[in-house]
Amino acid sequence: MTRKIVVITLILIFCTNTLFAQIGNSQTITKTGTTAAAFLKIAPDPRAAAMGNAFISIPGDLSSMHWNPAGLDHITRSEVLFVNNKWLADIDYLFMAMAVKLPSIGTVGISATSLSIPQDLVRTEIKPDGTGEYWSAQDLSLTLSISRRLTDRFSIGGNAKFISERIWHESSANIALDFGTLYDMPIGGIRLAGVLSNYGPKMGLSGRDLYFSSDPDPIKSGTVTFVNSEYQTDDYPLPLVFRVGLSGELFENQKVRLTWAADALHPNDNLESVNLGAELGLAETVFLRAGWSSLFLPDTEEGLTLGAGLNYRIGGSQSILKVNYSYSDHGRLKSVQRFSLGLAF
Numbered sequence: 001m002t003r004k005i006v007v008i009t010l011i012l013i014f015c016t017n018t019l020f021a022q023i024g025n026s027q028t029i030t031k032t033g034t035t036a037a038a039f040l041k042i043a044p045d046p047r048a049a050a051m052g053n054a055f056i057s058i059p060g061d062l063s064s065m066h067w068n069p070a071g072l073d074h075i076t077r078s079e080v081l082f083v084n085n086k087w088l089a090d091i092d093y094l095f096m097a098m099a100v101k102l103p104s105i106g107t108v109g110i111s112a113t114s115l116s117i118p119q120d121l122v123r124t125e126i127k128p129d130g131t132g133e134y135w136s137a138q139d140l141s142l143t144l145s146i147s148r149r150l151t152d153r154f155s156i157g158g159n160a161k162f163i164s165e166r167i168w169h170e171s172s173a174n175i176a177l178d179f180g181t182l183y184d185m186p187i188g189g190i191r192l193a194g195v196l197s198n199y200g201p202k203m204g205l206s207g208r209d210l211y212f213s214s215d216p217d218p219i220k221s222g223t224v225t226f227v228n229s230e231y232q233t234d235d236y237p238l239p240l241v242f243r244v245g246l247s248g249e250l251f252e253n254q255k256v257r258l259t260w261a262a263d264a265l266h267p268n269d270n271l272e273s274v275n276l277g278a279e280l281g282l283a284e285t286v287f288l289r290a291g292w293s294s295l296f297l298p299d300t301e302e303g304l305t306l307g308a309g310l311n312y313r314i315g316g317s318q319s320i321l322k323v324n325y326s327y328s329d330h331g332r333l334k335s336v337q338r339f340s341l342g343l344a345f
Helices: 002-023 046-050 069-074
Strands: 079-086 092-102 106-121 134-149 154-167 170-184 191-199 211-214 227-230 241-252 256-267 273-282 286-295 304-313 320-329 335-344
Touching: 046 273, 046 286, 046 304, 046 320, 046 335, 069 106, 069 134, 069 154, 069 170, 069 191, 286 320
Parallel strands: none
Antiparallel strands: 079 092, 079 335, 092 106, 106 134, 134 154, 154 170, 170 191, 191 241, 211 227, 241 256, 256 273, 273 286, 286 304, 304 320, 320 335
């Protein structure tokens, strides 16, 4: 059985690398900024963000719905998670998730991700102080996750996403899929994971602001003066990314646990990079975390990440309140701080 699991994981890695071969010479062509729905790449939770986004091989966390759905079935009880923070340039970011364990099925979860820009005045060259209209923008993703452990060491999972983007009167909608595996190797307790995220068709905007009237022949006169027309925007692919990750414990006992993690990323809109992270757990109650994002990626603004967490048992019940915080350095773009509240019950 172990040999079969290793073979399946290697086949997944090989097939995904073949899929990405269409990118071409990634050393000179990065395709940066050529994908739609880029908000899907944002780390939603402070625990993973504090570990440098090296998280796909960390099991048993509700945010596995974003990082690797295969790890979701490792949660021990039903959980809810709420994250609300300011992204770069004071953009509002919201992430909510819930998962329940279902006998004979596995673990099923749902989540919602929203990135929104508050209303602002519509300004033109003629009316730089505003036309009296207001515009806004919002990205939204709704996800259904299913995860199941096939053996005590190997689990698989998948996501189905509904994605929408809107800016003023233009909008676009799409669907995407995620696939993930997680294998607890019988070698030093090391975990191996592979994830393919955001597989789906291209997206293009449409809406009433793209409509206009044109005169097909302004020189000649006739009964038809203007024809209703529409600008057509280009379609762009989703931010497809393949990740391979490893993690394990440097040491672990009832009082102290030190976990390390490393992820290698192969995206379709940038060069390859590596994320590194570590988590120190004290009696599984207090946590200190640190990491580094986007190693070996040229011109990146990402770097050092730090964070902390607290798991507090409520009264004499079995419910646990989870509070987490992270700080992520984004260089010239300043920093991003995240807070989250979770409940396991």
